Amino acid sequence: xxxxxxxxxxxxxxxxxxxxxxxxxxxxxxxxxxxxxxxxxxxxxxxxxxxxxxxxxxxxxxxxxxxxxxxxxxxxxxxxxxxxxxxxxxxxxxxxxxxxxxxxxxxxxxxxxxxxxxxxxxxxxxxxxxx
Numbered sequence: 489x490x491x492x493x494x495x496x497x498x499x500x501x502x503x504x505x506x507x508x509x510x511x512x513x514x515x516x517x518x519x520x521x522x523x524x525x526x527x528x529x530x531x532x533x534x535x536x537x538x539x540x541x542x543x544x545x546x547x548x549x550x551x552x553x554x555x556x557x558x559x560x561x562x563x564x565x566x567x568x569x570x571x572x573x574x575x576x577x578x579x580x581x582x583x584x585x586x587x588x589x590x591x592x593x594x595x596x597x598x599x600x601x602x603x604x605x606x607x608x609x610x611x612x613x614x615x616x617x618x619x
Contacts, residue, residue, distance in 0.1 A: 492588040493552045493580050494532065499602035500548075501527060501534055507606050508536065511614060523613060536609075541566045542616035546609060555580040557590065559609060563618055574618055578605075 508523045515521040520540045527534040533549040543564040550557050559576040577593035590605055591598045599605040612619050 493550070493555060496580070496588050496590060496602060497532055497548075497550050497552075497557070500605055503602040503606035504534075504536065504610060507610055511610075521614075523610075536613050538613050538616055544613045544616045546613050548609070556593075561612055561618065563612075563616065572618060574612075 505525050505527075508525050511523060512521070522538070522540060524537045524539065525534065526537065531550060532552075533547065535548070536546045538544040541564070543562075545562045547560045548557060549559075557578040557580075559578065561574040561576075562571050563574075564571045578590045578599075579593055581589050581591045581598065583589060587600075589598050589600050597608075599608065
């Protein structure tokens, strides 16, 4: 499952980078909607940041041996309140036909492909607000 998990994470990284570029293309020259993608974590994880207020960031940390992925959001509101952190846990699952999916541990929502998971994860970063 680790090989399939790595492939799904690679697909997610590609989908998120593409979705960020598409979003930025919709708002050229608007610094409030600038989103940065950073694929610098040694374990294959990556981060997404919205540096303008309201700031938001998302860190994605894979745990391939445990067949899971941890995601942490940090939001800094414009009203002076302290930053807020939200954590999500996802598990790799299979539907029995060797197709790997990813499941939100808290809600049970299943994402069948990287595109759907990218859309779900990026929404709060694009808006700068928690889900």
